[in-house]
Amino acid sequence: MGGIGSGRHWQFGGDTTDDYRSIDIRWLKREGLLDSGISRRITWSRGGEVTGSINIQSEPGRVILDYRHRDHGGEWQPERYPVYLDTTPCHIGGVRHWFLCPARGCGRRVAILYGGAIFACRHCYRLAYQSQREQIHDRLTRKADRIRDRLGWEPGCLNGWGPKPKGMHWKTFERLVEEHDAYVDAGCAMFEARYGET
Incomplete structure (x- = not known):
């Protein structure tokens, strides 16, 4: 079996960021979910129906993602792992928060992670924006x-x-x-x- 980004979808240019669930660090910051010790379940929905959920627990310098996934209708697999955070200074004061992509060998600083077997940056999943296609x-x-x-x-x-x-x-x-x-x-x-x- 292939890793992140493998498979026919990328070969034919099918997958876009709209095809994946995402976590935006800017939204987490606005909701106060980056404060240490906070834990909250967030959900995704489409047409009023819940399509997925994840528990996010904040710790100093990282968030812990806790959820279940399955590949192609197989057995549900639990996932729990840290995603480390970084900050950069803003020109008018304060800091901007970033995820460090948890995919093996990446570590890219990004604002949004996209969910598959793991949550990773769009570059690791080789996703284009919908508007590009x-x-x-x-x-x-x-x-x-x-x-x-x-x-x-x-x-x-x-x-x-x-x-x-x-x-x-x-x-x-x-x-x-x-x-x-x-x-x-x-x-x-x-x-x-x-x-x-x-």
Whole structure:
């Protein structure tokens, strides 16, 4: 079996950062999860359904990742390992936090780790950003789908509107619907211009 980045997906250029769960150190900092002694379970969801979870425990100079994974429908395997942290000074004071990629032989300073068997940087998994592999109309459709996910609507811009999420302010809802519709209209116009009949 191959290691990180092996397999057909990379050979055919299929995997992007959007295909993987991720942990962003900037989000951890904002949530206070880098303070020593803090432990918290975080989850990922899509369309309102939880798709994964991980426990993050903060210690001086590192975080401990604790989760389970399985390869291709096999048995669940527990994983627990440290990811060391680094800081760099900011020009206007303070420091910026970084993960040191835990993949063997890497150690690259990164803000985001992507999950597979282990959490590692996008370079170790050889991931491109979604925007590097898509047409402009695809990018607009993806932005519309992100708004649909935030609103709890069914994915796919041709599925029409859904209801306003409970607890969301009407002003926020109306702004998001307006952004969604602008992305859909622009994406459809570009798709038609490119593939439509002449």
